[in-house]
Amino acid sequence: MATAKPNALSEALGSPLPEGLNGLNKSQTDQLAAALASATARQRAALEQSTEAALSHIPMLLRGAVRKVLFG
Numbered sequence: 001m002a003t004a005k006p007n008a009l010s011e012a013l014g015s016p017l018p019e020g021l022n023g024l025n026k027s028q029t030d031q032l033a034a035a036l037a038s039a040t041a042r043q044r045a046a047l048e049q050s051t052e053a054a055l056s057h058i059p060m061l062l063r064g065a066v067r068k069v070l071f072g
Helices: 008-013 024-056 060-071
Strands: none
Touching: 008 024, 024 060
């Protein structure tokens, strides 16, 4: 079963830590949480960049309408 012990990693994951990570100390879980946050930020930036690249193929006058349809 997963542990209910709150820490930076479980907060970053949004759920309790899996049993396999129970053996990590605070320093290790903090480091893993920081790596997860960094990867999430890089992924978000890459997604934003690819979205802009995809929209660059849409004629300028239609981009606003396409953005509204895609992203609300």
